Amino acid sequence: MKRKYSYDVAVVGGGAAGVGAAVGAAQTGARTVLVEKNPYFGGIATHGSVLTYCGFFTQADPTEQIVGGVGQQVLTHLSKLGMYDGPRRTARTGTVIVLLDPEVTKIALDRCVTEAKVEPLLHAQVIGAEVTNGKIEAIECVDHSGRFTIEASAFVDASGEANLTALSGGDFVFGDDKGHLQSATLMIRIGGVPPEANAHPITIQEAVVKAKKAGIPNLTKELGTIVRMPGSHDVLAILADEEVNGLESTSLTSAEISARKQAWAYLESFRRFLPGFENSYLVQTGPQIGIRETRHIRGEYTLSGDDVLQAKRQEDSVARGGWPVELHPVPGEPNEWHSIKDNSYYDIPLRSLKVQGVRNLWAAGRIISCDPIAFASVRVMGTAFATGHAAGVAASVELNNGEVSVKAVQSELRRQDAII
Numbered sequence: 001m002k003r004k005y006s007y008d009v010a011v012v013g014g015g016a017a018g019v020g021a022a023v024g025a026a027q028t029g030a031r032t033v034l035v036e037k038n039p040y041f042g043g044i045a046t047h048g049s050v051l052t053y054c055g056f057f058t059q060a061d062p063t064e065q066i067v068g069g070v071g072q073q074v075l076t077h078l079s080k081l082g083m084y085d086g087p088r089r090t091a092r093t094g095t096v097i098v099l100l101d102p103e104v105t106k107i108a109l110d111r112c113v114t115e116a117k118v119e120p121l122l123h124a125q126v127i128g129a130e131v132t133n134g135k136i137e138a139i140e141c142v143d144h145s146g147r148f149t150i151e152a153s154a155f156v157d158a159s160g161e162a163n164l165t166a167l168s169g170g171d172f173v174f175g176d177d178k179g180h181l182q183s184a185t186l187m188i189r190i191g192g193v194p195p196e197a198n199a200h201p202i203t204i205q206e207a208v209v210k211a212k213k214a215g216i217p218n219l220t221k222e223l224g225t226i227v228r229m230p231g232s233h234d235v236l237a238i239l240a241d242e243e244v245n246g247l248e249s250t251s252l253t254s255a256e257i258s259a260r261k262q263a264w265a266y267l268e269s270f271r272r273f274l275p276g277f278e279n280s281y282l283v284q285t286g287p288q289i290g291i292r293e294t295r296h297i298r299g300e301y302t303l304s305g306d307d308v309l310q311a312k313r314q315e316d317s318v319a320r321g322g323w324p325v326e327l328h329p330v331p332g333e334p335n336e337w338h339s340i341k342d343n344s345y346y347d348i349p350l351r352s353l354k355v356q357g358v359r360n361l362w363a364a365g366r367i368i369s370c371d372p373i374a375f376a377s378v379r380v381m382g383t384a385f386a387t388g389h390a391a392g393v394a395a396s397v398e399l400n401n402g403e404v405s406v407k408a409v410q411s412e413l414r415r416q417d418a419i420i
């Protein structure tokens with residue numbers, strides 16, 4: 001007999017957005033399941049080695065924290081584990097970040113999810129949706145034992161690829177509407193770099209230029225973000241760009257294989273052309289290539305680049321964003337940065353989280369309704385915790401009241417210490 005489970009709220013995807021949504025929903029008293037295909041939560045942080053949370057703070061000096069609620073609970077867990085003692089600024093751009101470690105992040109998120117009494121479901125992939133009269137009745141999942149069903153009253157798509165939106169017939173766009181995607185990047189973690197070795201992005205750039213001149217093949221980006229990892233002699237290099245359709249396994253396969261060649265080529269370049277890197281070694285790639293963009297939902301309001309850059313305030317705000325616009329339009333080319341007015345923050349309206357075409361479906365994280373410029377800011381993980389928190393609370397409010405009033409969502413978010 002087919003296995004069947006039943007909850008109030010089902011959240012698909014356990015990255016920053018999904019954790020925010022599931023914990024937020026559970027804290028309203030809703031019986032909540034968090035479905036994740038990987039063996040751990042964290043999404044691109046833990047499964048892509050993107051080891052910095054951006055978006056928790058504005059870029060002003062002094063900086064201001066703009067994500068609280070579930071996001072703050074995660075920071076508190078990171079702090080108890082000795083990982084977090086406040087934000088830092090990056091070497092080249094001066095942007096404000098929170099440094100991570102993959103194992104500490106995994107356990108911090110486990111604690112956050114279980115403390116809130118979310119039902120965690122790892123190793124389970126959502127592959128279908130049962131929809132009646134524009135409402136999702138259940139999602140279909142698969143594990144090694146076969147297919148099973150999860151019924152719920154409300155759903156949150158936090159899959160990063162808007163998978164549940166596509167499966168249930170909700171509105172979405174692919175890339176920037178013309179199908180153009182931000183480039184993908186395989187993270188490269190290199191160990192054996194002594195503290196005195198100069199790992200500034202400009203020094204790294206000079207070495208990559210020399211390596212290209214010397215004929216080392218398979219190198220793309222010269223100038224990118226380089227982060228020294230705390231408590232180790234490791235350096236994280238965000239350089240190995242690929243053009244890839246992150247929805248298709250054929251495209252992903254070529255990109256993974258090509259990016260791994262890049263990782264070894266960068267290592268060889270650093271060993272040959274960077275003083276202090278002679279004995280460095282490859283600690284880890286990925287595990288998965290970092291996909292910045294595939295689908296975005298079409299919501300009731302599309303957050304625009306102008307809203308972001310002008311730091312626009314909105315009546316139905318349920319989250320704040322403060323990361324600058326950071327575009328990665330062409331693989332191998334440097335990122336393009338644009339600051340938010342006064343290094344302040346912009347509001348994210350509830351309407352941008354509501355999937356059009358499916359009544360009981362909310363979206364969170366990098367798939368919320370936004371134009372390409374807004375996307376280049378809103379996609380970061382600190383902001384994803386905030387939009388996730390709001391989507392989870394909205395799903396629960398819908399459950400209790402049938403209709404979602406903005407005021408009810410805002411008041412519950414405030415009760416849960418969200419900053420809105």
Ligand SMILES: Cc1cc2nc3c(=O)[nH]c(=O)nc-3n(C[C@H](O)[C@H](O)[C@H](O)COP(=O)(O)OP(=O)(O)OC[C@H]3O[C@@H](n4cnc5c(N)ncnc54)[C@H](O)[C@@H]3O)c2cc1C
Binds near residue numbers: 050124126238364382
């Ligand atoms: C190379 C790169 C560098 C970046 N650098 C930074 C940075 O330094 N700081 C920062 O804050 N942000 C950074 N970002 C952006 C950020 O990592 C993402 O936009 C962010 O992870 C979005 O969070 P999310 O929860 O929406 O999605 P994700 O982190 O992608 O999480 C989605 C989760 O859903 C799961 N999932 C998907 N489909 C299914 C399904 N059908 N069934 C079950 N589970 C499913 C996935 O396994 C995944 O765990 C970077 C992105 C990339 C690619």
